[in-house]
Amino acid sequence: VEYVAAHGGSDDRENDRPRRWPARVYGVGTEPDPRFTLANERTFLAWLRTSLALMAAGVGIAAVGIDGRPILRYVIAIALLLAGVACSVAAFGLWMATERALRMGRPLPSPRLAPLLGYGLALVGVLTLILLLAP
């Protein structure tokens, strides 16, 4: 709020517009270029769709009838589902952090989950290969 006052920002309250949620995002800084806000929203949706895909893969691995190594199948399924949940929660956190950064003219946050997800999926791929080739 101090930041807004200092920068003479276009906070919703000042302009007599409906307050937007969350205040953590809309209470700071000034309105950015709407193209950046919409690009941030699309990135959030892409992360959320990724989380749905991870969950679908997890349930699929658990449900498809592959003989042998039930423990390995179980581990892969749980890992994918947990990655999906983490991905969905991180998606909203990243959306908030990015929108805040845009409003305050700061550098954008880096998606810390991305490298973890990349290497994790590579590992899941190798484990799935073992599951399929060495029953």
Next chain:
Amino acid sequence: MTEDTGREEPKPRATDRGLAPERTALAWLRMALSLLVVMLVLARFVAHLNVVLAVAAAGLAIPLSATVGVAAWQRFMRAARGFNAGGQLPDGVLPAALTALAALMGVVGIGYVLLA
């Protein structure tokens, strides 16, 4: 040979700020479709464990994704107005609700794997 037929290709105006609201609306619609598909797949597998729960989940999947589709359209209208006329862009309520729904689906999925 060019002949003036009075019909011209539409040219982007200098004030045109692009198609960002449209791309965003399409991303929301893809989200609604993904939600429908994944919820129905989940319901199909949960049917191995509990048929009543599966039917309830499938019955919930259709109105939920329809709601996301309608909300996508409303958000598009609001975003397009904010985009062109300097109004407000949509806020974070729908993103937060969808995040909660996705996380819940993940928990249901984990429950399925643990019980199956």
